[in-house]
Amino acid sequence: MAIVFEKVSFAYDERSLWRHSALEDVSLELETGVFAAVAGTTGSGKSTLLQHFNGILKPTGGKVRVLDFILQAEGKQPPLRELRRRVGLVFQFPEQQLFEDTVEKDLCFGPLNFGMGLEEARERASQALALVGLDDSFLPRNPFHLSGGQMRKVAIASVLAMDPDIIALDEPTATLDPQSRAELAGLLSRLQREQGKTVIVVTHRMEEMLPYVDTWIVMKGGTKVFQGSPAELVRESGRLERECGLAVPACITTWNQVAARFGLEHEEPCLTPEKLAERVVRLLEGHPQGNKREGGG
Ligand SMILES: Nc1ncnc2c1ncn2[C@@H]1O[C@H](COP(=O)(O)OP(=O)(O)OP(=O)(O)O)[C@@H](O)[C@H]1O
Numbered sequence: 001m002a003i004v005f006e007k008v009s010f011a012y013d014e015r016s017l018w019r020h021s022a023l024e025d026v027s028l029e030l031e032t033g034v035f036a037a038v039a040g041t042t043g044s045g046k047s048t049l050l051q052h053f054n055g056i057l058k059p060t061g062g063k064v065r066v067l068d069f070i071l072q073a074e075g076k077q078p079p080l081r082e083l084r085r086r087v088g089l090v091f092q093f094p095e096q097q098l099f100e101d102t103v104e105k106d107l108c109f110g111p112l113n114f115g116m117g118l119e120e121a122r123e124r125a126s127q128a129l130a131l132v133g134l135d136d137s138f139l140p141r142n143p144f145h146l147s148g149g150q151m152r153k154v155a156i157a158s159v160l161a162m163d164p165d166i167i168a169l170d171e172p173t174a175t176l177d178p179q180s181r182a183e184l185a186g187l188l189s190r191l192q193r194e195q196g197k198t199v200i201v202v203t204h205r206m207e208e209m210l211p212y213v214d215t216w217i218v219m220k221g222g223t224k225v226f227q228g229s230p231a232e233l234v235r236e237s238g239r240l241e242r243e244c245g246l247a248v249p250a251c252i253t254t255w256n257q258v259a260a261r262f263g264l265e266h267e268e269p270c271l272t273p274e275k276l277a278e279r280v281v282r283l284l285e286g287h288p289q290g291n292k293r294e295g296g297g
């Protein structure tokens with residue numbers, strides 16, 4: 001397992017009058033190499049959850065295990081430097097990630113900090129930048145003079161430059177244009193499929209990640225109210241929408257309507273507009289068995 005939470009609780013300002021419980025009794029397991037996504041309304045605890053993955057936050061109750069590192073309220077802290085080399089976290093707000101006066105320095109910071117030589121770090125910086133669709137002309141620029149979307153891409157590249165085993169991203173597509181959003185979802189999927197990375201994405205736009213995700217987590221009021229496969233998410237979507245205010249993608253609601261109308265409840269759901277349209281066309285043509293039942297992707 002890449003990540004295991006055992007009855008994890010977390011409270012901000014634990015020892016003060018302003019104590020605020022943000023996670024309560026959260027247990028979860030994420031297998032190595034999985035593509036996971038975390039959804040839930042604003043304030044439900046998604047960012048708090050993510051910040052436990054590389055020890056930025058430490059549970060105030062229960063136990064977090066990430067790779068071989070154990071984080072718990074009491075006891076010895078694991079070596080956070082090594083944990084952070086292996087688990088990259090892209091913050092919800094890119095300004096929190098960047099602090100140098102050039103993009104190149106920001107991208108080289110992690111690799112240099114973890115012992116890489118300058119030339120190799122520069123090479124990594126350039127490669128990471130290319131992965132997010134920016135060319136080397138950005139290297140000398142001040143990250144704080146970039147557009148919101150460019151800054152977001154640099155923040156993502158600064159994590160990719162460290163080549164971590166686990167990549168956790170907090171709403172990485174916010175402020176990106178539609179093409180960049182689709183490209184980023186594709187890139188994350190490739191990193192997972194081709195390089196065996198474990199990828200966890202917090203998203204308010206579930207439809208973007210829908211074709212790629214193996215396991216969905218839904219948070220509400222600091223608790224985990226759902227974890228399951230896309231097919232299970234489809235089955236539970238009505239309840240999650242009613243009880244948690246989840247913004248269920250149109251593809252899922254439409255699939256459920258089509259499935260109910262044609263008795264396809266036991267079929268693998270079609271989770272992209274293209275696959276859904278294709279399936280409906282086959283149904284209308286009178287070939288209800290014509291679905292090739294391809295996996296999502
Ligand atoms: N630094 C902090 N100090 C005190 N309370 C906080 C702090 N950060 C978050 N909280 C509170 O903890 C709860 C969970 O916040 P969190 O940021 O994890 O939610 P989220 O699901 O990521 O929300 P969003 O979708 O708006 O990003 C909220 O009630 C929030 O007000």
Ligand SMILES: [Mg+2]
Nearest residue numbers: 046047048092
């Ligand atoms: Mg958040």
